[in-house]
Amino acid sequence: GDSVTQMEGPVTLSEEAxxxxxxxxxxxxxxxxxxxxxxxxxxxxxLLKATKADDKGSNKGFEATYRKxxxxxxxxxxxxxxxxxxxxxxxxxxxxxxxxxxxGKGTLLTVNP
Amino acid sequence: xxxxxxxxxxxxxxxxxxxxxxxxxTENHRYMYWYRQDPGHGLRLIHYSYGVKDTDKxxxxxxxxxxxxxxxxxxxxxxSATSSQTSVYFCAISDIRQxxxxxxxxxxxxxxxx
Numbered sequence: 001g002d003s004v005t006q007m008e009g010p011v012t013l014s015e016e017a018x019x020x021x022x023x024x025x026x027x028x029x030x031x032x033x034x035x036x037x038x039x040x041x042x043x044x045x046x047l048l049k050a051t052k053a054d055d056k057g058s059n060k061g062f063e064a065t066y067r068k069x070x071x072x073x074x075x076x077x078x079x080x081x082x083x084x085x086x087x088x089x090x091x092x093x094x095x096x097x098x099x100x101x102x103x104g105k106g107t108l109l110t111v112n113p
Numbered sequence: 114x115x116x117x118x119x120x121x122x123x124x125x126x127x128x129x130x131x132x133x134x135x136x137x138x139t140e141n142h143r144y145m146y147w148y149r150q151d152p153g154h155g156l157r158l159i160h161y162s163y164g165v166k167d168t169d170k171x172x173x174x175x176x177x178x179x180x181x182x183x184x185x186x187x188x189x190x191x192x193s194a195t196s197s198q199t200s201v202y203f204c205a206i207s208d209i210r211q212x213x214x215x216x217x218x219x220x221x222x223x224x225x226x227x
Contacts, residue, residue, distance in 0.1 A: 032212040043203055043218035044156075051213060089156070093211045099144050099163055100171075101216060105155030 002027050006090045006104035013080055013111050021075040021107050023064075023090035031092035033057075033066050033073040034101065038087040047075075047088070080111045116140045119204050119219040126226055132191040134222050136204030138184075144207045145187040146216065147171075147179065149200040156203070162187055194226045 007022040025031065032051045036044040048057030053068035062077045073090060090104040117138045126132050136145060146161040148171075158171030160179040168179050176198060178190045191198055201223050205216040 032215075034215045036215075036218075043220045044205075044216075045218070046215050049213075049215060091215070093215065095212060099207075099211065100146070100158065100161065101211065103156045105153075 002092075002094055002102045004090050004092060004102055004104035006088075007107050009106075010108040010110060013109070015082055015111055015113050016079045017111075019075070019077040019080045019084075019109070021088055021090075021109070023073045023075065023104060025071050025073065025090070025092050025102075027071075027092055027094040027102070029094050030068070031094040033064070034091045034093070035062070035064055035073070035075050036089040036091060036103075038089065038106070040086070044089060080109075082111050082113055085109055085111045117204060117206050117217055117219045119202075119222050121222060122220065123223045124225070126194050126224070128195060128226055129193050132194050132224065134189045134191075134202055134204075134224070136187045136189070136206075136219060138187075138206045140206060140208070140217070141184060142206040142208045142217075143184075144209075144211070145181065146205040146207075147177075147187070147189045148203045148205065149173065149198075150203060150221075151200050159189065159202075191224075194224075196226050198224065199226045200224060 034049045035047040037047045038044045048059040050057040050066035056065045087106045089106045091101045147159040148156045157173045162168045162181040204219040
């Protein structure tokens with residue numbers, strides 16, 4: 001069935017370090033892919049998205065590329081800040097009649113000054 | 114201008130009592146969802162709605178019911194609250210283009226059952 005596997009956390013980095021959070025998916029067809037971010041005490045917010053193969057989503061210095069051949073959508077940022085400390089969720093929508101996104105379990109990122 | 118609001122934001126209730134959480138949207142979106150978030154489990158879908166009076170179960174629907182009598186409101190009821198239902202509950206909405214727009218989430222309701 002449909003599923004998302006994301007890198008287990010927690011991930012702890014120093015400020016200005018490079019970030020990668022891995023995400024792979026199992027889905028029927030050609031899904032749309034999303035990254036959501038959840039800051040402490042808040043709801044999830046859409047961070048970036050890609051709707052077809054080889055698309056690159058980007059926002060706030062974060063990037064992710066839709067790799068159909070490896071069914072992956074890894075999140076990267078070149079230089080993290082303390083304010084990036086949050087939980088990151090990978091998700092996809094594969095269409096059909098289920099109207100639902102499939103989410104990974106989330107990865108907690110802590111960035112230390 | 115949030116577009117989606119959840120109420121209450123925090124609630125403490127006693128075991129065995131009924132509890133209703135409200136999700137209200139001003140976006141006129143067709144689809145609404147209730148999730149719970151627990152450590153180690155990520156987000157788990159409880160129920161969702163694909164239109165007024167049209168609802169369906171998610172993966173963890175036991176002990177929960179929902180109602181949607183108008184487009185803007187989606188109510189989640191814990192029929193008889195148990196300690197295992199202590200959680201953070203999120204509502205989400207989407208239009209018909211989930212493939213492009215994904216979901217918009219509310220700020221959550223933190224429920225404690227004592």
